[in-house]
Amino acid sequence: xxxxxxxxxxxxxxxxxxxxxxxxxxxxxxxxxxxxxxxxxxxxxxxxxxxxxxxxxxxxxxxxxxxxxxxxxxxxxxxxxxxxxxxxxxxxxxxxxxxxxxxxxxxxxxxxxxxxxxxxxxxxxxxxxxxxxxxxxxxxxxxxxxxxxxxxxxxxxxxxxxxxxxxxxxxxxxxxxxxxxxxxxxxxxxxxxxxxxxxxxxxxxxxxxxxxxxxxxxxxxxxxxxxxxxxxxxxxxxxxxxxxxxxxxxxxxxxxxxxxxxxxxxxxxxxxxxxxxxxxxxxxxxxxxxxxxxxxxxxxxxxxxxxxxxxxxxxxxxxxxxxxxxxxxxxxxx
Amino acid sequence: xxxxxxxxxxxxxxxxxxxxxxxxxxxxxxxxxxxxxxxxxxxxxxxxxxxxxxxxxxxxxxxxxxxxxxxxxxxxxxxxxxxxxxxxxxxxxxxxxxxxxxxxxxxxxxxxxxxxxxxxxxxxxxxxxxxxxxxxxxxxxxxxxxxxxxxxxxxxxxxxxxxxxxxxxxxxxxxxxxxxxxxxxxxxxxxxxxxxxxxxxxxxxxxxxxxxxxxxxxxxxxxxxxxxxxxxxxxxxxxxxxxxxxxxxxxxxxxxxxxxxxxxxxxxxxxxxxxxxxxxxxxxxxxxxxxxxxxxxxxxxxxxxxxxxxxxxxxxxxxxxxxxxxxxxxxxxx
DNA sequence: CTGAAAGCGCTTACAG
DNA sequence: CTGAAAGCGCTTACAG
Numbered sequence: 001x002x003x004x005x006x007x008x009x010x011x012x013x014x015x016x017x018x019x020x021x022x023x024x025x026x027x028x029x030x031x032x033x034x035x036x037x038x039x040x041x042x043x044x045x046x047x048x049x050x051x052x053x054x055x056x057x058x059x060x061x062x063x064x065x066x067x068x069x070x071x072x073x074x075x076x077x078x079x080x081x082x083x084x085x086x087x088x089x090x091x092x093x094x095x096x097x098x099x100x101x102x103x104x105x106x107x108x109x110x111x112x113x114x115x116x117x118x119x120x121x122x123x124x125x126x127x128x129x130x131x132x133x134x135x136x137x138x139x140x141x142x143x144x145x146x147x148x149x150x151x152x153x154x155x156x157x158x159x160x161x162x163x164x165x166x167x168x169x170x171x172x173x174x175x176x177x178x179x180x181x182x183x184x185x186x187x188x189x190x191x192x193x194x195x196x197x198x199x200x201x202x203x204x205x206x207x208x209x210x211x212x213x214x215x216x217x218x219x220x221x222x223x224x225x226x227x228x229x230x231x232x233x234x235x236x237x238x239x240x241x242x243x244x245x246x247x248x249x250x251x252x253x254x255x256x257x258x259x260x261x262x263x264x265x266x267x268x269x270x271x272x273x274x275x276x277x278x279x280x281x282x283x284x285x286x287x288x289x290x291x292x293x294x295x296x297x298x299x300x301x302x303x304x305x306x307x308x309x310x311x312x313x314x315x316x317x318x319x320x321x322x323x324x325x326x327x328x329x330x331x332x333x334x
Numbered sequence: 335x336x337x338x339x340x341x342x343x344x345x346x347x348x349x350x351x352x353x354x355x356x357x358x359x360x361x362x363x364x365x366x367x368x369x370x371x372x373x374x375x376x377x378x379x380x381x382x383x384x385x386x387x388x389x390x391x392x393x394x395x396x397x398x399x400x401x402x403x404x405x406x407x408x409x410x411x412x413x414x415x416x417x418x419x420x421x422x423x424x425x426x427x428x429x430x431x432x433x434x435x436x437x438x439x440x441x442x443x444x445x446x447x448x449x450x451x452x453x454x455x456x457x458x459x460x461x462x463x464x465x466x467x468x469x470x471x472x473x474x475x476x477x478x479x480x481x482x483x484x485x486x487x488x489x490x491x492x493x494x495x496x497x498x499x500x501x502x503x504x505x506x507x508x509x510x511x512x513x514x515x516x517x518x519x520x521x522x523x524x525x526x527x528x529x530x531x532x533x534x535x536x537x538x539x540x541x542x543x544x545x546x547x548x549x550x551x552x553x554x555x556x557x558x559x560x561x562x563x564x565x566x567x568x569x570x571x572x573x574x575x576x577x578x579x580x581x582x583x584x585x586x587x588x589x590x591x592x593x594x595x596x597x598x599x600x601x602x603x604x605x606x607x608x609x610x611x612x613x614x615x616x617x618x619x620x621x622x623x624x625x626x627x628x629x630x631x632x633x634x635x636x637x638x639x640x641x642x643x644x645x646x647x648x649x650x651x652x653x654x655x656x657x658x659x660x661x662x663x664x665x666x667x668x
Numbered sequence: 669c670t671g672a673a674a675g676c677g678c679t680t681a682c683a684g
Numbered sequence: 685c686t687g688a689a690a691g692c693g694c695t696t697a698c699a700g
């Protein structure tokens with residue numbers, strides 16, 4: 001069923017029907033009503049490709065994320081989808097699995113106009129950002145969330161990572177830790193930079209020896225990370241505190257401590273960034289910094305839609321920061 | 335940059351360039367190479383809407399799910415996305431939040447040809463399935479996964495839910511339970527039907543009184559579910575076993591037991607369907623039936639692509655069943 | 669092996 | 685207020 005057939009049924013021109021469907025002021029109320037009724041009756045729907053081709057608008061956005069089996073990103077997507085549905089947009093999803101190469105190929109594909117805008121949380125490997133620059137130069141509205149890069153001017157939605165890094169580190173120090181290992185998932189550290197900076201600055205301010213070897217670069221692979229952590233925790237003089245900058249690393253630490261029979265919090269204290277509902281049910285319950293993932297998704301989507309729909313409008317802040325919350329539980333108890 | 339400009343650059347016709355880009359046998363190798371080189375140089379990409387409009391193919395599928403902040407669905411999407419990326423397809427995502435109305439409106443939208451196929455896990459409210467029938471009648475390939483409906487003939491990918499229902503119930507009985515509550519998220523029970531059937535049949539086979547009041551219909555709302563469970567567990571003669579048919583309900587049970595100071599597994603034993611990585615880290619560790627969510631996603635996507643690309647091929651089984659695994663942990667210990 | 673032309677189904681500037 | 689026509693950027697049947 002296309003407009004031509006539709007128009008014939010009503011003895012109207014194609015253009016009249018098209019305009020009526022889009023509620024044009026050029027069309028009389030009477031005609032509009034007739035068209036709308038008929039559309040319902042025939043279950044007529046505009047062909048999205050013809051419409052997109054003609055209007056050069058897709059009513060679709062892309063969300064590019066490193067992983068999805070992670071409560072933070074799952075919740076962020078929930079927020080994005082909610083706003084998109086309200087606005088009548090469609091959401092394409094692309095996973096990079098923390099692989100820059102995937103990220104590059106996805107962004108290339110997105111340059112062909114398939115989407116009206118892109119939301120991205122960059123992979124932990126990403127250092128060269130020319131592929132993202134390419135998107136921007138092609139005039140595709142771009143918004144970063146959580147994993148952002150300072151190298152591109154675009155709206156960025158994050159939590160207060162520097163401040164959270166400080167709070168988490170102070171919390172460990174207050175509970176007696178003097179040798180705190182920072183677990184990072186990032187290969188180049190430019191991503192979790194701010195959390196790390198908060199950690200480093202807090203150590204210095206508290207006159208605690210700052211030791212490079214306590215900044216542990218983990219990978220995406222759980223088994224590999226276990227090995228790395230085992231090496232760290234089997235040492236005679238092992239850390240007395242762990243600051244896990246992502247959820248998965250806090251869990252790996254728990255798993256390794258169980259295997260090595262290291263007692264949390266007596267032998268070692270742990271705090272981690274996490275959106276786990278089970279944080280309070282763990283043995284022992286896990287002290288967390290929780291990011292409002294759903295709100296971040298909503299905010300990032302809202303900003304992207306503003307960018308798309310009000311091009312030229314420059315009231316959008318480059319940085320939107322939403323606060324995380326630190327929740328003390330047993331894993332850091334003195 | 336469009337084909338017209340591209341062709342002019344090379345002094346070729348539009349059709350020659352188009353054919354070369356699609357590797358047509360009508361075009362000489364020399365011309366193809368020239369076109370391909372130029373395409374790279376100009377960073378030319380085919381306009382997806384023009385192409386889709388002409389070919390009546392979108393190279394896009396839709397995944398419709400009730401929720402995403404749930405490890406099962408997050409992992410399933412990961413599997414789907416993996417296969418889609420291999421096949422050069424794009425993945426649109428729609429969340430229904432367990433709301434049939436949302437499901438209906440999403441399926442309506444998907445009837446306009448925007449996607450080449452649909453994968454759906456139906457909402458727990460879904461009883462009337464005419465909207466899904468509508469999709470099928472519109473000739474849109476349809477595949478169900480996990481939450482399926484028997485009322486429509488279409489490929490269905492599930493785990494061995496009936497059998498898992500039996501195994502979980504037997505496990506509780508073996509560990510001394512005689513009064514086992516089945517927690518369901520489904521309003522009409524037609525969804526988790528098979529898990530429930532396994533439970534009921536096992537009770538009967540073991541000559542345990544079958545009590546309707548122990549089949550608890552929960553909602554989507556955590557707070558509401560807490561109230562329901564509190565009522566159940568504050569009774570003098572409360573159940574001695576809980577079979578949570580979805581992950582979230584196992585966690586709610588833990589939370590309520592903590593609040594009411596009910597000891598797991600001494601006062602009550604719990605087993606639940608779950609894809610939680612933290613199951614083994616909980617206090618006490620949670621006995622689970624784990625569905626291979628990632629594999630289900632991959633399998634469902636593969637079947638959908640077969641359906642799309644080989645229309646008329648009828649070698650696709652209506653039911654694909656992938657086994658779940660029961661893992662005993664402390665929450666069901668005698 | 670190459671090209672001219674029709675047409676996918678819309679939207680919109682323009683004419684009336 | 686309504687309609688005829690151009691054109692969005694492709695693909696492909698057809699002719700040469």
